[in-house]
Amino acid sequence: MxxxxxxxxxxxxxxxxxxxxxxxxxxxxxxxxKEAAINDKVQPAQDTKGLIESVWHVKGIYPxxxxxxxxxxxxxxxxxxxxxxxxxxxxxxxxIKALVSDKIxxxxxxxxxxxxxxxVAIAKDSTVYQxxxxxxxxxxxxxxxxxxxxxxxxxxxxGKNGEFYGLKAISPEGQLHDIKGVKTKKEDLEYTLFxxxxxxxxxxxxxxxxxxxxxxxxxxxxxxxxxxxxxxxxDDKGNTFDVNAILDSDQRSLINxxxxxxxxxxxxxxxxxxxxxxxxxxxxxxKGSIYKLVxxxxxxxxxxxxxxxxxxxxxxxxxxxxxxxxxxxKAVSQxxxxxxxxxxxxxxxxxxxxxxxxAIxxxxxxFQQVY
Numbered sequence: 001m002x003x004x005x006x007x008x009x010x011x012x013x014x015x016x017x018x019x020x021x022x023x024x025x026x027x028x029x030x031x032x033x034k035e036a037a038i039n040d041k042v043q044p045a046q047d048t049k050g051l052i053e054s055v056w057h058v059k060g061i062y063p064x065x066x067x068x069x070x071x072x073x074x075x076x077x078x079x080x081x082x083x084x085x086x087x088x089x090x091x092x093x094x095x096i097k098a099l100v101s102d103k104i105x106x107x108x109x110x111x112x113x114x115x116x117x118x119x120v121a122i123a124k125d126s127t128v129y130q131x132x133x134x135x136x137x138x139x140x141x142x143x144x145x146x147x148x149x150x151x152x153x154x155x156x157x158x159g160k161n162g163e164f165y166g167l168k169a170i171s172p173e174g175q176l177h178d179i180k181g182v183k184t185k186k187e188d189l190e191y192t193l194f195x196x197x198x199x200x201x202x203x204x205x206x207x208x209x210x211x212x213x214x215x216x217x218x219x220x221x222x223x224x225x226x227x228x229x230x231x232x233x234x235d236d237k238g239n240t241f242d243v244n245a246i247l248d249s250d251q252r253s254l255i256n257x258x259x260x261x262x263x264x265x266x267x268x269x270x271x272x273x274x275x276x277x278x279x280x281x282x283x284x285x286x287k288g289s290i291y292k293l294v295x296x297x298x299x300x301x302x303x304x305x306x307x308x309x310x311x312x313x314x315x316x317x318x319x320x321x322x323x324x325x326x327x328x329x330k331a332v333s334q335x336x337x338x339x340x341x342x343x344x345x346x347x348x349x350x351x352x353x354x355x356x357x358x359a360i361x362x363x364x365x366x367f368q369q370v371y
Contacts, residue, residue, distance in 0.1 A: 055083050055085060056083060057172075058168075058179065060165045060167055060168075061167075062135075062165060063163075068135060068136075068165070070131060071140075072100065072132075073140065074100075079132075081098070081099045082096065084169035085097055085104075086171070087312040088311050089311070091175075091177070092205065093182075093314050093344060094205075095313070096202045096203065098131070105123050107202045108121075108122055109200040110197060111189055116158075117144060117153070117200070119131040119145065122193050122194050124194055126194045133165070144156065149250055151183050151251075151253075152181065153180060153181025153183065154180065154181075155202070167179045177205055177207065178253070179204050179205075180203060181199070181200030181201065181202055182200055182205075182254060184363055191347070205367070206253070206367070206369070206370050216244045216247070217244060217331040217334075217337075218332045224327070227298075229327070230296045231293055231294070231296075231305060231329065233294075240294075241260055241261050241283070242260045245341075252366075253368050255331060255339060256366075257331070257365060261283075267283035267284060267285050270282065270284055271315060271317075271343045273361040278306035278308050280292055281317055281364060286356075287356055288358045303327075304319070306318060307343045308326060310345075314345075316342060316343075317341050317342055330366075339367055340369050345362045
């Protein structure tokens with residue numbers, strides 16, 4: 001009889017445990033479904049390089065201090081939210097997207113024969129959504145690229161009388177970034193996306209102070225002990241050449257990096273495509289010749305300069321010492337202004353472009369520092 005009671009209790013406990021286990025699984029499944037649905041709304045399927053850390057608001061700045069909602073509008077007048085997406089802790093170059101139902105759609109500036117370039121979202125099925133600002137009275141205002149400064153296209157909300165209002169990305173904590181068009185080519189056509197001719201990528205970037213009048217900025221490594229290491233381009237014979245950032249416009253948000261082989265031969269600096277963990281940073285010369293970037297230390301030793309870490313579309317570029325430690329790489333003006341030197345990917349492709357026979361993984365630019 002005791003044995004029977006023990007068995008009965010055992011079955012009761014077992015059944016209770018199984019019931020609780022089933023309930024737990026059902027609740028967990030339900031919760032995970034909710035989480036997946038939420039994540040689907042903020043994580044584009046085509047981009048798996050990093051989890052979204054924060055969603056920034058995209059707003060126009062009205063003269064009286066009010067914020068204007070920025071929306072994507074379809075052919076039927078339906079509106080959708082537009083956001084800047086921060087992935088990880090990378091805030092140097094954040095993508096702008098339209099959130100249309102369960103899809104995340106890239107926002108771009110289109111090629112236009114007129115002076116101003118339309119800001120739109122482009123879906124995979126070639127549907128184009130116009131980007132508009134909502135005025136305090138409910139009127140929908142145009143948002144367009146209005147002026148090019150070097151690599152940067154200034155984007156503005158345009159009032160009904162033609163006045164310009166700023167366009168910003170605002171974090172939940174109140175941090176503020178400018179929203180700009182970004183060019184990697186001199187030509188109007190940057191590339192074609194889902195059948196649309198794209199004039200410029202659209203990104204949220206740190207606000208930049210006015211640039212000083214110095215045309216050439218020095219490229220240096222920053223040693224932890226507080227001195228600079230000159231960065232040079234090195235040919236296969238051991239000759240070195242100056243590397244500088246060229247301030248060729250009135251903006252310092254995104255400055256080109258070049259190597260000077262001579263007064264007339266100026267070479268673009270890029271990150272070269274490879275399967276290595278650390279990618280080569282080099283100037284590209286005639287017939288695809290490679291001039292690797294090196295930093296010269298106090299003893300005259302040449303230290304490698306490499307792309308070492310990737311955060312979504314930004315690649316950290318560092319000097320690597322003999323012990324494998326990293327030093328920052330900066331662009332420094334003669335007046336003491338300083339920008340970060342980083343790699344920049346604009347396409348979700350392993351190769352951004354080719355220069356002669358050299359496959360380019362990323363562009364190299366001097367960015368306004370993020371604090």
